Amino acid sequence: xxxxxxxxxxxxxxxxxxxxxxxxxxxxxxxxxxxxxxxxxxxxxxxxxxxxxxxxxxxxxxxxxxxxxxxxxxxxxxxxxxxxxxxxxxxxxxxxxxxxxxxxxxxxxxxxxxxxxxxxxxxxxxxxxxxxxxxxxxxxxxxxxxxxxxxxxxxxxxxxxxxxxxxxxxxxxxxxxxxxxxxxxxxxxxxxxxxxxxxxxxxxxxxxxxxxxxxxxxxxxxxxxxxxxxxxxxxxxxxxxxxxxxxxxxxxxxxxxxxxxxxxxxxxxxxxxxxxxxxxxxxxxxxxxxxxxxxxxxxxxxxxxxxxxxxxxxxxxxxxxxxxxxxxxxxxxxxxxxxxxxxxxxxxxxxxxxxxxxxxxx
Amino acid sequence: xxxxxxxxxxxxxxxxxxxxxxxxxxxxxxxxxxxxxxxxxxxxxxxxxxxxxxxxxxxxxxxxxxxxxxxxxxxxxxxxxxxxxxxxxxxxxxxxxxxxxxxxxxxxxxxxxxxxxxxxxxxxxxxxxxxxxxxxxxxxxxxxxxxxxxxxxxxxxxxxxxxxxxxxxxxxxxxxxxxxxxxxxxxxxxxxxxxxxxxxxxxxxxxxxxxxxxxxxxxxxxxxxxxxxxxxxxxxxxxxxxxxxxxxxxxxxxxxxxxxxxxxxxxxxxxxxxxxxxxxxxxx
Numbered sequence: 001x002x003x004x005x006x007x008x009x010x011x012x013x014x015x016x017x018x019x020x021x022x023x024x025x026x027x028x029x030x031x032x033x034x035x036x037x038x039x040x041x042x043x044x045x046x047x048x049x050x051x052x053x054x055x056x057x058x059x060x061x062x063x064x065x066x067x068x069x070x071x072x073x074x075x076x077x078x079x080x081x082x083x084x085x086x087x088x089x090x091x092x093x094x095x096x097x098x099x100x101x102x103x104x105x106x107x108x109x110x111x112x113x114x115x116x117x118x119x120x121x122x123x124x125x126x127x128x129x130x131x132x133x134x135x136x137x138x139x140x141x142x143x144x145x146x147x148x149x150x151x152x153x154x155x156x157x158x159x160x161x162x163x164x165x166x167x168x169x170x171x172x173x174x175x176x177x178x179x180x181x182x183x184x185x186x187x188x189x190x191x192x193x194x195x196x197x198x199x200x201x202x203x204x205x206x207x208x209x210x211x212x213x214x215x216x217x218x219x220x221x222x223x224x225x226x227x228x229x230x231x232x233x234x235x236x237x238x239x240x241x242x243x244x245x246x247x248x249x250x251x252x253x254x255x256x257x258x259x260x261x262x263x264x265x266x267x268x269x270x271x272x273x274x275x276x277x278x279x280x281x282x283x284x285x286x287x288x289x290x291x292x293x294x295x296x297x298x299x300x301x302x303x304x305x306x307x308x309x310x311x312x313x314x315x316x317x318x319x320x321x322x323x324x325x326x327x328x329x330x331x332x333x334x335x336x337x338x339x340x341x342x343x344x345x346x347x348x349x350x351x352x353x354x355x356x357x358x359x360x361x362x
Numbered sequence: 363x364x365x366x367x368x369x370x371x372x373x374x375x376x377x378x379x380x381x382x383x384x385x386x387x388x389x390x391x392x393x394x395x396x397x398x399x400x401x402x403x404x405x406x407x408x409x410x411x412x413x414x415x416x417x418x419x420x421x422x423x424x425x426x427x428x429x430x431x432x433x434x435x436x437x438x439x440x441x442x443x444x445x446x447x448x449x450x451x452x453x454x455x456x457x458x459x460x461x462x463x464x465x466x467x468x469x470x471x472x473x474x475x476x477x478x479x480x481x482x483x484x485x486x487x488x489x490x491x492x493x494x495x496x497x498x499x500x501x502x503x504x505x506x507x508x509x510x511x512x513x514x515x516x517x518x519x520x521x522x523x524x525x526x527x528x529x530x531x532x533x534x535x536x537x538x539x540x541x542x543x544x545x546x547x548x549x550x551x552x553x554x555x556x557x558x559x560x561x562x563x564x565x566x567x568x569x570x571x572x573x574x575x576x577x578x579x580x581x582x583x584x585x586x587x588x589x590x591x592x593x594x595x596x597x598x599x600x601x602x603x604x605x606x607x608x609x610x611x612x613x614x615x616x617x618x619x620x621x622x623x624x625x626x627x628x629x630x631x632x633x634x635x636x637x638x639x640x641x642x643x644x645x646x
Binding site: 047050052072073077078079081082083085087088089098099102103146 | 534536537539540541542543544545546550554555558559
């Protein structure tokens with residue numbers, strides 16, 4: 001059953017087009033991530049799903065029901081906000097109860113729900129406190145508790161972790177994931193953090209300028225980015241974009257890469273549609289971890305400019321084909337700035353983009 | 363070291379001098395109001411009273427002449443009370459609702475509406491006298507306390523709207539969104555979420571409006587006559603009524619009676635005034 005379907009939704013304010021035809025369809029129980037840089041329209045889309053804003057055109061369906069004309073409170077949704085939006089004059093118990101009170105849920109049932117939710121999120125001991133007496137993580141839990149009390153068909157999370165410090169953010173991320181696995185409720189989650197997107201999502205919609213650049217599984221998005229933007233946005237450090245020419249050598253189509261020695265030909269095997277493009281400019285997309293330090297004749301010798309040890313890996317900054325290139329290598333294989341390092345490319349995983357259209361071609 | 367000490371001492375001396383300078387009129391009023399008229403005539407303006415008597419206070423309250431009638435200020439005082447309570451309450455309430463709408467339920471043109479209301483804050487009230495007299499006559503409210511309440515509500519709502527609107531702008535919109543998702547409507551959000559958060563700004567508005575309306579002379583003298591005149595007009599009449607001798611002690615007592623309620627309100631709600639003015643500076 002379709003849990004959420006967004007059909008050709010647009011949103012404009014006069015001549016400013018915030019959303020330009022959004023289409024998304026997810027199944028019940030899926031975890032959808034809307035990710036993109038600020039100003040891409042993801043929060044507007046979230047507000048449209050919640051019913052806090054109405055689309056200029058298009059349809060929003062929740063659980064196979066068109067909800068364009070349905071008030072937010074009647075959409076059977078619950079939302080967790082970036083600022084948590086806890087009612088400051090009410091204690092935790094009243095915060096969780098407010099929605100049920102408005103809906104006319106009997107007092108006994110309210111108490112039951114509060115007890116259940118508080119136990120699930122381990123906030124039992126905080127029920128009589130005001131939000132101002134809670135830490136950031138506790139406020140986050142209360143905000144989730146308020147959403148859980150609704151027991152909705154659809155959860156909406158609007159950048160819920162961006163106000164937390166780094167350590168707490170990782171903890172809460174895991175907790176949200178656990179919660180989803182336990183409740184199996186459909187979740188729509190807005191973030192600008194690509195790590196949250198990758199770790200949490202079943203489906204990711206990468207947005208930019210009011211357009212969905214790519215909609216797919218995290219693996220799809222990471223391994224087969226649709227265009228340069230998606231490739232650069234997802235993954236940290238970013239994918240390296242190396243400008244090349246497609247050439248043919250000994251019947252094989254490939255590209256040449258230049259480090260500090262003579263240019264090396266790298267054959268790109270088994271890729272459809274490359275033969276026609278021989279002679280054209282392309283962009284070779286290589287993720288930092290697709291390089292390995294290996295002393296073979298095929299290796300591309302690069303000059304190390306800066307090293308960044310992160311602990312498990314070391315980032316090597318060097319230059320290939322005239323642009324900066326980052327390789328993620330094992331700390332023991334790394335060498336210091338000024339030295340050279342033989343790098344071997346995992347060609348199968350590298351992707352090619354058309355520099356004009358910015359779309360992936362292979 | 364010695365030099366900083368010297369400047370510190372100089373600074374405090376200047377501050378103490380300024381404080382005394384500003385407190386001096388109050389001191390003179392207080393001491394004069396409890397002196398007998400003989401002592402005032404014989405003695406020094408700044409001397410402490412030889413004996414304390416409240417005769418001047420009771421005369422100012424109940425028997426001093428204000429024009430032709432000689433019933434003291436008590437009637438005027440109650441007129442003012444009857445005027446100030448509804449006027450403050452209504453203008454504060456309207457300001458809260460206006461501010462709530464203009465900050466949290468913006469509509470097409472709401473900024474223009476706000477700009478027009480702001481205009482009311484800076485408008486000199488003299489321009490309003492003639493049209494308002496016409497309007498009050500039309501409503502049948504001329505020369506009544508209800509008429510004065512109406513004028514003060516109309517003139518005060520501009521400021522109260524400004525206060526509340528600016529306070530509410532600082533409340534995150536997400537709170538309203540959360541409440542809407544929880545099923546609360548316009549009024550429920552106002553009563554249950556917004557108003558309980560408004561204590562500091564309500565106090566600021568109450569003090570401001572109370573002081574403005576209680577101290578108003580212009581509207582009181584123009585739009586009220588006889589039975590409905592407020593205390594400021596009464597005080598003026600009392601001080602201007604010439605009898606054989608000038609009773610300074612009665613004048614001072616009357617002035618203190620007229621000033622007392624605003625002082626009481628400030629003492630009771632003053633801590634909120636400072637808190638309200640700095641609200642939002644420190645977020646919990």
